Amino acid sequence: MSQPPPGRLVLVGALVLAGAWAALWAVVPYSPALLVQLWFLPFVGVLGAIIANTSGTGGGVVFVPVFNALREWGVMDLQPLQVVGVSMAIQCFGMTMGALRWTDRLLHQPAPEPGHARVGVRDFFTAAFAVLALSLPAMLLTQRFATLDQNAVLMGYKAFSIVLGCALIATTWTVNRHKPEKARLERFDLIVLLLIAIPGGILTAMFSVGIGELVALYLFIRHYPVLLCTGAACLISSISMLSGVIWHIENATLQWEVVLLAGPAAALGGFLARPIALWLGARRLKTLDGGWIVLSAIYLLWLNRG
Numbered sequence: 001m002s003q004p005p006p007g008r009l010v011l012v013g014a015l016v017l018a019g020a021w022a023a024l025w026a027v028v029p030y031s032p033a034l035l036v037q038l039w040f041l042p043f044v045g046v047l048g049a050i051i052a053n054t055s056g057t058g059g060g061v062v063f064v065p066v067f068n069a070l071r072e073w074g075v076m077d078l079q080p081l082q083v084v085g086v087s088m089a090i091q092c093f094g095m096t097m098g099a100l101r102w103t104d105r106l107l108h109q110p111a112p113e114p115g116h117a118r119v120g121v122r123d124f125f126t127a128a129f130a131v132l133a134l135s136l137p138a139m140l141l142t143q144r145f146a147t148l149d150q151n152a153v154l155m156g157y158k159a160f161s162i163v164l165g166c167a168l169i170a171t172t173w174t175v176n177r178h179k180p181e182k183a184r185l186e187r188f189d190l191i192v193l194l195l196i197a198i199p200g201g202i203l204t205a206m207f208s209v210g211i212g213e214l215v216a217l218y219l220f221i222r223h224y225p226v227l228l229c230t231g232a233a234c235l236i237s238s239i240s241m242l243s244g245v246i247w248h249i250e251n252a253t254l255q256w257e258v259v260l261l262a263g264p265a266a267a268l269g270g271f272l273a274r275p276i277a278l279w280l281g282a283r284r285l286k287t288l289d290g291g292w293i294v295l296s297a298i299y300l301l302w303l304n305r306g
Contacts, residue, residue, distance in 0.1 A: 004107070006104065008104075009107070010104050010271070013100040014271075018264075024263075028254075030256045031257060038076065041261040041262045042262060045094065045262030045263065045264075045265030045266040045268075049098065049268070049273065050269040050270075050272055051273075052091070052269075052270075053094065053095065053097075053269065055216055056212055056237070063083075067086065078255060082255055084253075085255075087208035088244050089245050090258070091266065092245055093267040094266030095270065096267075097267040098238070098274070100270075101270065101274040105274060106227060117183040117225050119224075123184060124232055127190065127232045128235045130193060130197075131194070131200070131232075132239055135198065138200075140247070142202045143205045159297070162294050165290040165292075165297065169291065173283075200213075200215070205244065212234065212236055215233045216229050216233035219232070225282075226282050226285060
């Protein structure tokens with residue numbers, strides 16, 4: 001089967017996202033006065049999507065702490081369930097654009113530099129859809145039926161994220177520093193991805209972030225190419241958000257003003273993220289991603305300490 005020309009996939013996806021955004025203006029309720037008050041949200045959307053799509057961790061890593069902070073400071077009173085809902089809706093734009101950009105890169109890879117590896121199309125989609133086969137049902141069932149202590153789960157999850165973030169930084173500068181990247185997805189790593197898929201799906205339902213972060217961090221630690229680590233995680237996050245936001249729409253948890261302002265900005269951030277990630281290079285990208293995961297986790301633990 002012939003491949004689309006470079007950029008065609010991104011262009012078509014951008015037109016679909018633009019159409020969806022225009023349709024939202026026509027069908028959802030919003031307050032013009034509140035739109036003016038929330039003028040700063042496009043900047044949050046761009047920044048969040050750049051961080052999310054360079055790392056593959058999902059925009060909730062940025063949006064959830066930002067919206068929690070805004071609530072604590074009295075700027076915008078989004079309750080926890082609304083925070084998850086708007087984060088998912090924004091990521092439908094940002095992570096989808098990021099996934100399209102990384103998939104386009106997958107289909108048109110340049111020759112790898114020494115020490116780097118070419119990513120197999122089969123490995124990329126095997127990793128993504130094997131995880132989704134388990135994480136999506138777990139996420140959707142959690143949304144509809146689970147009654148878990150959100151604060152307790154958040155504490156455990158973020159503590160685990162700190163461990164993974166530190167492990168990523170440590171392995172980047174020690175055991176993986178001079179090793180060539182893995183050229184093929186190993187069976188052991190696929191099994192581990194399947195093991196983290198269900199808990200990742202549960203976490204994503206509760207916090208709008210989880211499965212993308214776990215997949216990206218694990219593959220980074222195992223020293224796979226950035227394209228596989230970040231690209232597959234972005235694809236997983238995109239499909240998860242598009243599926244998960246349906247429940248929030250049905251249950252009217254979305255603050256549409258936030259989505260209207262931050263959605264297209266997140267798409268722009270998702271578009272810009274891939275060249276930024278490639279410019280940083282694998283080692284600096286992994287170090288920054290690990291540092292962000294650790295610092296954002298510490299902040300969330302502090303914010304929810306009570």
